[in-house]
Amino acid sequence: MKNNLKNNKTNANIYIPLNGKIEEITQLTGDVRLFKIKTETPIDYVPGQFFMLSVWGAGEVPISVASLPEKNGTIELCIRKTGIVTSAIHSLKTGQSIGLRGPYGNGFPIDISKGRDVILVAGGIGIAPLRPLIQQFIKNHRKAGKVTLLYGSRTPDEIIFRDEVEEWEESGIAVALTVDKGNDNWKGNVGLVTGLWPEVRTDFKEAVAYICGPDVMIKAAMRDLFFLGMPDERIITTLEAHMKCGVGKCGHCYIGPQYICTDGPVFSYKEIKEQSILK
Amino acid sequence: MNKVLTVCPYCGCGCGLYLHVENGKIVGVSPSRSHPVNNGSLCVKGWNAYEFVAHPDRLKYPMIRQNGELKRSTWNEALTLVAARLDEIKRKHGPDSIGILSSAKCTNEENYLMMKFARAVLGTNNIDHCARLCHSSTVGGLAAAFGSGAMTNSISEITDAKVLFVIGSNTTEQHPMIGMHMLEAVDRGAILIVADPRRTKIAEFAHIHIRQKSGTDVALLMGIMNSIVNEGLVDTDFVRRRTENFDTFEEVLRRYSPDVVEGITGVKANDIRRVARIYAMEKRSMLFYAMGITQHITGIDNVRACANLVMLTGHIGLPMSGLNPLRGQNNVQGACDMGGLPNVYSGYQTVTDPKARKKFEMAWRRKLPESPGLTLTDMIEKAYDSSLKAMYIMGENPLLSDPDLNHVKEALERLEFLVVQDIFPNETSEYADVILPASSYAEKDGTFTNTERRVQLLRKAIEPIGESKPDWEIICELSNSMGYEMNYRGTYEIMEEIAILTPSYGGILHHRLQEGFGLQWPCHNINHSGTPYLHRKKFARGLGTFITVDFVPPDEPPDSEYPFLLTTGRIYFRYHTATMCRRTAVLEREEPESFVEINPEDAERLGIKNRSMVKVSSRRGEIELKAYVTNRTPEGIVFIPFHFREAAANILTNPATDPGAKIPEYKVCAVRIEPLAKPKKVRRIPSVDLEALRIT
Amino acid sequence: MKKELILDKNNLSYWLRQIRKKRELIGPLMNGGNDIVFKSVDKIHELVLDCPASLPSPKEFIFPQYEPMLRIRQASNVKYQEITDLSEKTRRVIFGVRSCDISALGLLDRFYLKGHKDSYYAERRRNTLFISIVCKDPDPTCFCIGLGTGPYLEKGFDIQITDLGDRYFVQIGSPEGAKTVKAMSFLFRRPQKTDYEDQYEVFLSSKARFHKRINLKGIRQMILEEKVKDDFWQWVADRCFECGGCVYNCPLCTCFTVTDRAYSEGTERIRLWDACMFKGFTRMAGGILPNEMMVKRTKRWYYHKLIHYPETLGGFGCVGCGRCTITCPGKIDMASIATKLKGLAISEEEK
Ligand SMILES: Cc1cc2nc3c(=O)[nH]c(=O)nc-3n(C[C@H](O)[C@H](O)[C@H](O)COP(=O)(O)OP(=O)(O)OC[C@H]3O[C@@H](n4cnc5c(N)ncnc54)[C@H](O)[C@@H]3O)c2cc1C
Ligand code: SF4
Ligand code: SF4
Ligand code: SF4
């Protein structure tokens, strides 16, 4: 998928991280925190892009932007603690600094959703990259088209941005939540997110879908949507891979002829099929 | 950029590699193309053998325990303290209250000095090293049968062999470059027979893979020999001229008909006959074995059975025909050759032989102890019952490598004084009273002897990191401060002393190793060009002896309480206790956590899913780790690599040892396995009727 | 300045000595028996020019096995970060490089310098001059001839020399090369007709000596037409020792990993050669291994080199240097596989 931003053409060393300051940390769920990071000069980016975050001594990891660019130069990143680097990030405190490079990757295509209904499908931490997209849809006061969010989590406690989800609903977005495993207080759906299709009051053939979540979920959702008549080029997803550089050099994210970091991470089902990426 | 030819510090293949040096730092590795072992290849460990050298964790200065904490000290303080404490303990409790562990990772020169230090300076024969845990059965078994315990052939001969019989060796993963030669031989038409309970990678290439029950190797080999005799495939001329004691042996052999053996080993009688025919009828037959043979309570018997097999068929004493124990560590062969063992001086001259002792006494100008010392496994026992007071451990990590770790830990805690000399902090050094920082292979000169007896020069590429010093320098300084002078201008002078005192190393001097790729012992004098294969006209001890062996079941067979047979071993991306490869980015990433291999049938029965956590327990302890469900291990057997401290397999293993070799039975113990988490049952909503949705 | 010149053999060491005053001179030297290693040249007369391939390829001088990238003095000091760029700036001349390796540079340039420019590569590339030599006697493992990447080149080199017995035919292919020759112009003379003839003679005899001619286009076609079956790839995978040698040695493999090392003087971020032959190469969070099956990895290597390289960089990811043939313990290198596939294709047609 085409890159939205121009490539770096300067002679500066692309591997040197910028200095970001952690302004605010919000505990979202047990192992997920939202970091608000301020850079000296505002950086422009679009939803779907990612930054390489670095903690010296631990390493670098790719993290998708979870907010829209702000004039004052703050970026929100939503990070789940899974390993060495993400744990190091979680151990940082407000006021401390963190390195970041980017934005990298292509970002979600927005134009294709003009005048169409939108279905957002999120699984777990996959809500993070979709959040700025939702914010953008709300901000643009979309006239035509309805936005539906299907969001699956493992348990009710692991629903990230639970408060915001309510705000989104108030702003006119149709939301359907589900969990793998409920608890006593949970009255909602239980099961896979792909079980929520009946909740969607939209003509699949005319709509656009943005999907983000674990591999299996992505595969299932894309297959279903295709079956439901949505054209391949309007089924959009963002993929994950091991990344070391973020700029198409280290080779870790290379799948088939594509580098997830520079050719992606956002791909349409059409590309995925043609390039047999998700095999 | 400079490139220094040296030897890989990992395994016994002894590959030649170049260390790339830029501004006093090591920046890379490349293989030597003309080296007879690796011919331009390296395994992944070799290719990454540069990174750990400058790792921040390196021990950079001596440390002394003060009020329970290890604190930085000067060399002078540390050495004075060690000298004083050892002296004191020696005076109070006698020299035999001190135990020394030499190292298969250190050079020949260093091992020689260490044994000199033990024997001449401390006055004890209590010196041993990790060969006790891998090939002491080989050293003992083959010394008795042939008079010398080492690979009889050269690695480069393998490609021209016609039959390769590999028993108890995961060659492609543990001796990759030997595996490469085997694969090449197979490509050229050789027949490969693998006997291993696990379906290892080398077994994938085998024409015949027999999966005997663990711990039944003696029976298997006896069955093969029985068919050889019955089918008239014995090399009678060889047996008559070159060996003795065949008749007594044959009597026992008669009892092991293939059908009887089938009952013991689970290998089809017909397969046993087939292997016997293939192995015996071809002249260029090479027999290989490794830990699968040696690490049993019947380790020595297993080795003797192998020796009997090659003698029976006359498959020894020729190129491409012989018995080849694959030695694990880069210099385990050398450490044994140098007498890092409780019963022998360098060159396997026994301490009980008055003539040999006299020679060493004269050369070292000290009275030497007469009776053999303690083995590594005995030392731990003696430390446990507090009759051993001090240990000096050079380049070893018994707290991960020895069986029944909880016991070892207590034993070390009970020591009055423990000195650890190493390049990295490890499990053992946590218990040390003094830590002496040693230099790595890249920072010193010396020689390593690989598994094919090739003595090769290790060349210094960079200056020692931090304040670390080469092990030989440390031993010299310590010895000097204990009043026994050891002064050498360089390792070449030590080698000279070795050559004079050790007949098989008689012609091995550093300047002769400068050109080319080393010399294979025996090399008796300075005009001798080394010996590619052993026992040509006669065995080292004269006649080869058939030593009668009989099948004895493992010490701790599975039972109803502990129904699984646990076998331990190594994996390709890791090396032993992983002090070096854990500090190498690529190697660390590949296998970050331990696992237990279990057969799908067993897993199914126990409700264990691939990658789920399980608890494995034995009579000695329990560990928690991930299950890896695979056909590689047969039903009833599980496999755990021993490299990981988080789930140390040796917490489980059985410390029962071979009575002769004192090698622990790492390959068989009984365990129980339980899934830790009940397989998660995800409640799924009935799948949506997409068809219905599509129509609306 | 003329692009083609003659250098008397007697003058070579003088010329190199002059170059060495400005740059570190690296060249092929004989070591430990018969090994050829590229390292700093101390005694110029010890250079061996007609030598078998070196391991690894000269890419190690522009994309080294171990490269410190950045250093930060104090990782814990969070108020103030001072990052030092550790790009290597030594000026080097690499003498005696083979044509195939120079061809590889062209593709490496496209890879590292297009899009996001890799500053470490760029810096080293800018500071390194290559003097390549026409291969008079190719190794039995070489197959550049079918790929147009050797044994001599028409363009793409800095300076290319051809050994004509008592003199060298020197060709200049880049401004930097021209500068180096011009500074010493009195050592060179213009070529005569016989020089051209002799050079052509060398080309011809060299071409005649190749043991292998391999048609990668044909193999690519076979793969694209899905004529290569899964069991073939499985056979390849079973023979792989996971040593990484093919990747490390290949002049066209580009992958690396990055790791941080916290020394007491400061934390260093370094990059190291890495290889797609390892399952952990694509390890994801939670320990998922997308390429756990070996067959995916061996296949990926071939697909990358034969299918994707031509699509993205305009040339095969193989220049026929034969290093993987030398190094692969499983004998599943490019040349062996191509030969094997060709054999399969022919026997398939027979059926
Ligand atoms: C484009 C993209 C966007 C992402 N966005 C987010 C996000 O918004 N929020 C979030 O919580 N997570 C996100 N992830 C996943 C996140 O990068 C991984 O969870 C993280 O790298 C794990 O690193 P670790 O060091 O903590 O884990 P470890 O398992 O200790 O990782 C060890 C090494 O492997 C690498 N690694 C392991 N898994 C991954 C992976 N999935 N991707 C890349 N490198 C990996 C790391 O670089 C690290 O050096 C994203 C991944 C990608 C590719
Ligand atoms: S095979 Fe052994 S000696 Fe050779 S590179 Fe690998 S670990 Fe080193
Ligand atoms: S694939 Fe092999 S022959 Fe081709 S360039 Fe790479 S190393 Fe050389
Ligand atoms: S060189 Fe051969 S064995 Fe080694 S990783 Fe490459 S293909 Fe596998």
Ligand code: FES
């Ligand atoms: S992350 Fe390095 S190539 Fe994509």
